[in-house]
Amino acid sequence: MDRLSREAGEMFIAGRTRRLTRCPAGRDSGGRMSTPSLADAIAETLFSREQIESKIAELAAAIADDFADKNPLVVGILSGCYPFIADLTRALDMKLEVDFMACSSYGGSTKSSGVVRILKDLNTPIEGRHVLIVEDIIDTGLTLKYLVENLQTRHPASISICTLLDKHEARSENVEVRYRGFVCPNKFVVGYGLDYDGQFRNLPYIGVLKPEVYQS
Ligand code: PRP
Numbered sequence: 001m002d003r004l005s006r007e008a009g010e011m012f013i014a015g016r017t018r019r020l021t022r023c024p025a026g027r028d029s030g031g032r033m034s035t036p037s038l039a040d041a042i043a044e045t046l047f048s049r050e051q052i053e054s055k056i057a058e059l060a061a062a063i064a065d066d067f068a069d070k071n072p073l074v075v076g077i078l079s080g081c082y083p084f085i086a087d088l089t090r091a092l093d094m095k096l097e098v099d100f101m102a103c104s105s106y107g108g109s110t111k112s113s114g115v116v117r118i119l120k121d122l123n124t125p126i127e128g129r130h131v132l133i134v135e136d137i138i139d140t141g142l143t144l145k146y147l148v149e150n151l152q153t154r155h156p157a158s159i160s161i162c163t164l165l166d167k168h169e170a171r172s173e174n175v176e177v178r179y180r181g182f183v184c185p186n187k188f189v190v191g192y193g194l195d196y197d198g199q200f201r202n203l204p205y206i207g208v209l210k211p212e213v214y215q216s
Contacts, residue, residue: 042207060091078102080136080193116146137165141173
């Protein structure tokens with residue numbers, strides 16, 4: 001996708017328009033260059049694998065209570081949702097279906113423009129269905145505001161939102177979040193689906209990126 005505007009302290013980053021600088025290379029005890037690791041670019045772990053796993057178990061229990069007999073359509077918003085929706089749905093021992101959407105915002109070099117373009121729509125009609133949207137992070141809320149309004153025109157039985165991270169300090173739109181994993185500080189976070197310039201989605205935990213990685 002061609003848009004990322006995520007606040008890092010006082011600085012807005014247009015992630016898709018900047019090139020990723022080289023990860024700081026590590027050195028071993030003898031001063032020799034060691035194999036670069038994704039972790040070299042991480043200043044601190046924000047949420048560990050264990051914390052994420054435990055949070056997903058909590059979320060799944062709440063979702064199962066609410067949807068056990070409703071065969072919900074679980075809708076992942078690509079691309080950042082992919083590890084979360086995989087782990088969340090596997091924690092749900094109940095009937096459900098999975099589908100995906102992908103979207104991007106127009107323009108906006110430093111901040112979201114609020115105009116969202118659907119790049120991939122659902123394969124499934126949702127009239128009369130209970131829809132559970134799964135996001136990795138909600139930032140301004142612009143993406144979900146647009147998507148919920150769009151999906152509502154298709155007459156689902158209900159639409160609920162589950163997000164792993166809620167960066168509510170950055171919110172400009174009112175979005176009703178039914179299932180929230182962690183409140184996320186207003187830092188540049190990557191990992192577990194979250195990227196910088198397409199990288200770091202495969203980091204198995206969520207960390208704060210070192211400023212030197214995104215500052216040119
Ligand atoms: C992220 C996230 C949400 C959106 C939230 O996607 O997955 O879809 O930003 O931001 P908002 O609340 O300000 O609208 P991104 O555009 O980074 O794409 P990606 O999932 O492909 O990384």
